[in-house]
Amino acid sequence: MALWRVEQAAEFLGIRPKTLYEWVRLGRVPHRKIGFNVRFDPAELEKWTAAQSRVSSQPGRRRGKPETGEDPPGASAALQRLAADASRLLRELERDVGANLSYPQRRELSDLVERLEEAAASADEDG
Secondary structure, eight states, rough: OBBHHHHHHHHHSSSSSHHHHHHHHTOOOOEEEEEEEEHHHEHHHHHHHHHHHHHHTTTTTTTOOTTSSSSOHHHHHHHHHHHHHHHHHHHHHHHHHGGGGOOOOOHHHHHHHHHHHHHHHHHHHHH
């Protein structure tokens, strides 16, 4: 079994090696430590990327949502409160630890907050 170095794995994933090191530090990607070296099993990375694409291709799928496609009564107000609370908490988190995040992580966090705020605003307009 030939293991990939960081540069090979980063090229396969289409990201910078620095980003891959960050993912390793956060435990987001399957890897192996051999002494001080980080290595990647190509088969594990392929499975992992396939699993990531399956998750991202189902953005509207929520646990517990009825199969009829309708939200239960009161769900809109509850989701609005949840989105508002989550966006507030994420803004505080970004303010407190933002300097420790990589640029892609900060961008992703900021995008998530914006989507939550838009969802809360649209639920407010609907209700």
